[in-house]
């Protein structure tokens with residue numbers, strides 16, 4: 001069994017160890033086992049440490065049967081004593097976030113009598129899955145209580161209680177535990193069985209920030225950022241809020257109201273625009289000669305709804321067929337509406353002459369058509385369509 005130095009002192013970054021074995025795996029990566037190590041292996045929701053062993057890069061660390069396996073890019077000779085160094089920035093980030101997660105989970109589980117059923121420390125965010133629905137309006141107070149643990153600089157203590165003491169204790173655990181149990185206690189805020197690395201004092205966490213909430217498997221998934229990650233997130237939001245504020249000439253704190261106002265204004269303009277568009281359509285159709293039966297309309301900037309509305313209107317007016325096209329990414333989007341014949345017949349002919357895709361019912365077909373505008377006009381004029389001006 002590898003001696004786990006990270007449990008003796010989570011703040012140590014350098015150590016000396018003897019290489020016991022080094023094997024190349026199928027992917028060309030070297031699996032190195034030492035007599036002791038500071039490298040924390042992935043487990044308990046916490047990712048593995050990064051760093052170097054004898055100058056060789058360690059890219060991943062796993063535990064198997066009590067042995068810690070270092071995944072290295074280069075081999076190290078068995079029997080060699082090497083200096084190992086873990087990436088402290090990475091480790092401390094994980095310590096801040098893992099300890100912060102414990103405190104918040106402890107507070108939530110106590111308050112709602114629920115369990116933390118999932119914990120994942122991603123590259124960007126930490127997620128906690130709770131088997132209860134947490135009202136969103138409760139989150140600010142939960143977050144504040146968690147940060148109070150930081151302001152009080154609550155100590156995090158780690159110990160291995162005897163069986164009987166453990167039996168009497170109330171602690172959180174995701175699984176039924178056997179053998180020696182490692183308990184991490186954060187004052188009165190939390191008591192949890194855990195194999196991760198933690199800060200000594202909650203003050204080192206810096207901040208605990210809930211940045212996301214969603215319903216998840218009947219419970220709640222929270223997204224969390226602590227310490228340096230929390231600050232970086234705040235700085236990014238702050239910057240974005242100021243940029244929006246500058247653009248809207250309001251203070252960053254007031255951008256919510258300002259954006260809502262803009263959206264209401266935008267809806268007003270959109271309604272106005274729809275009205276004008278409709279009038280323009282009517283105007284176009286009224287100008288058609290009285291005996292027009294089939295009409296071809298090219299109109300730019302139409303959305304799918306406008307396209308259908310204009311084709312409907314034109315076909316009803318002529319009591320015949322109306323083909324409306326608008327430029328799109330690949331040629332034209334079109335709607336063909338027919339009051340008499342089956343629109344699909346003409347669509348089939350279109351497909352024979354052009355790169356055309358579409359479908360629909362007897363009274364209307366919609367699709368995309370790729371072709372030269374003059375050729376399209378020629379095709380429809382031959383079928384007795386009049387081009388609307």
Ligand SMILES: [Zn+2]
Pocket residue numbers: 044098102192193194195196
């Ligand atoms: Zn833990």
